[in-house]
Amino acid sequence: MKTIHTHGGDIYAAAREGGRRLDQLVDFSASINPLGPSPKAIKAIQAAFPQILHYPDPHCLALREALADRWHLSPDRFVIGNGSSELIYLLPAVLAFRHALVVGPTFSEYERAVVAAGGRVTRIQAARQEQYQPSVENILEALHRRRSAIAALFLCNPNSPTGRALEAAEVLQIARLASAQGLWVIVDETFVDYCEEATVLPHIKRLPRLLVLRSFTKFYALPGLRIGYLAGAKAAIAALRDKQPPWSVNALAQEAARASLQDPRHVRRSLIFMEQERRRLVRDLQTLPGVTLFPSAANFLLIELPPEVRAGNCVQALRRQGLLIRDCSSVAGLNERTIRVAVRTPGQNRRLVAALRQWLKR
Ligand SMILES: Cc1ncc(COP(=O)(O)O)c(C=O)c1O
Numbered sequence: 301m302k303t304i305h306t307h308g309g310d311i312y313a314a315a316r317e318g319g320r321r322l323d324q325l326v327d328f329s330a331s332i333n334p335l336g337p338s339p340k341a342i343k344a345i346q347a348a349f350p351q352i353l354h355y356p357d358p359h360c361l362a363l364r365e366a367l368a369d370r371w372h373l374s375p376d377r378f379v380i381g382n383g384s385s386e387l388i389y390l391l392p393a394v395l396a397f398r399h400a401l402v403v404g405p406t407f408s409e410y411e412r413a414v415v416a417a418g419g420r421v422t423r424i425q426a427a428r429q430e431q432y433q434p435s436v437e438n439i440l441e442a443l444h445r446r447r448s449a450i451a452a453l454f455l456c457n458p459n460s461p462t463g464r465a466l467e468a469a470e471v472l473q474i475a476r477l478a479s480a481q482g483l484w485v486i487v488d489e490t491f492v493d494y495c496e497e498a499t500v501l502p503h504i505k506r507l508p509r510l511l512v513l514r515s516f517t518k519f520y521a522l523p524g525l526r527i528g529y530l531a532g533a534k535a536a537i538a539a540l541r542d543k544q545p546p547w548s549v550n551a552l553a554q555e556a557a558r559a560s561l562q563d564p565r566h567v568r569r570s571l572i573f574m575e576q577e578r579r580r581l582v583r584d585l586q587t588l589p590g591v592t593l594f595p596s597a598a599n600f601l602l603i604e605l606p607p608e609v610r611a612g613n614c615v616q617a618l619r620r621q622g623l624l625i626r627d628c629s630s631v632a633g634l635n636e637r638t639i640r641v642a643v644r645t646p647g648q649n650r651r652l653v654a655a656l657r658q659w660l661k662r
Pocket of ligand 1: 307382383384385386407456460488490514515516517523526527528
C-alpha cells in the first residue's frame with residue numbers, strides 16, 4: 301500500500317511488508333521515549349478501563365485542571381486534542397489565516413494544515429552550513445519584510461527533524477515582534493520536555509498571540525492513545541474548542557495523560573537516561589566513516605550519510621533487517637543523504653550502529 305504521509309512510526313506497514321510481527325521491529329523512525337510511558341500512566345489506563353462504557357469527558361476537565369496546576373494558569377487556557385496533530389489542523393481554519401511563515405526545515409504538517417485550509421506558506425530555512433540552527437536575525441528580518449497577508453508564524457522548538465533548539469529568550473524575541481505585527485505565533489514544543497528551559501509556555505499570559513503546542517506522544521510515550529494540547533489566550537482556546545469534533549479525546553488518553561503529569565520520578569529517569577544514551581550514540585555514530593552528525597537537544601539525531609549514498613537506499617536496507625529509520629530526503633531544505641534516528645535503548649542503538657556500519661561498507 302502506498303503511504304500517503306512521509307512520517308516515521310508506521311510499524312504496521314513495515315510489519316505487513318516484511319512479514320514480521322510488530323515486536324520484531326525496532327522503531328527508530330518515531331522519536332518516542334525509549335523508557336516507555338510512566339508506570340503511573342499504565343496503572344491509570346488499567347483503572348480507567350471500565351470507563352470505555354461511557355463517552356469520554358468532552359471538556360477534558362480533569363486533565364485541563366492538572367495542566368492548570370502544573371503551569372499555574374487557569375484551565376480555560378488549555379485545549380486538549382486528539383494528538384497535537386488535531387490542533388495543528390484546526391488552527392488555520394479557526395484563526396482564519398491564509399498565509400503563514402514556517403521556520404524550516406521542519407515538520408511537514410504545518411504546511412499541509414495551512415494548505416488544507418486553502419492557504420499557503422512561506423518558508424524561512426535554516427542553512428546547512430549553520431548546522432541547521434535557525435537564524436534569529438533572518439527570522440526577525442523576514443517578519444520586518446513580511447507582506448500584510450501573512451498572519452501566522454510556525455516555529456518548532458526544539459525543531460524536528462533537525463534537533464536544533466533556540467533559547468527561550470530568542471523565541472520570545474521572535475514572538476514579541478510577530479505579536480506586535482498582529483501575527484499568531486505557534487510554537488510547537490512537542491520535544492521541549494528534553495530541554496524544558498527552552499519553553500515559552502508561561503509567557504502566553506503576557507503575549508496574547510502566542511500559542512504553545514505540547515504533546516504526550518514523545519516524552520510521555522503515548523503515541524497510540526493520541527493526546528496533545530495547546531495553551532494560549534482564552535478567546536483563541538475557546539474558538540478552537542468550539543470547532544473540535546465532539547469527544548475527540550478518548551477517556552484512556554485523558555487519564556493516562558493526567559497520571560503522566562504526576563510522575564516526576566519517571567521524568568527525571570527519562571532525562572538522565574536520554575542525556576547519557578544520546579551522548580553514547582553520538583560517540584558510536586561518529587566512528588562511521590563519512591557520516592556527519594548535527595547537534596540535538598531532543599531524543600533523536602539528524603544524520604547526513606556520505607556523499608555517494610542516498611537516504612532512501614539506507615532506509616530500505618535497514619528496513620529489511622527490521623530496523624526502521626526516518627528518510628528525511630523529502631523534507632524541504634534537507635538533502636537526499638539525510639536520515640533521522642531516535643535514541644533508543646543501549647542494545648538497540650548498538651544494533652543500529654552495527655547495521656549502518658555494515659551497510660556503509662557494502
Ligand atoms: C514536531 C512535531 N509536532 C507535532 C507532532 C504530532 O504529534 P502528535 O499528534 O502525536 O501529538 C509530531 C509528530 O511526529 C512532531 O514531530
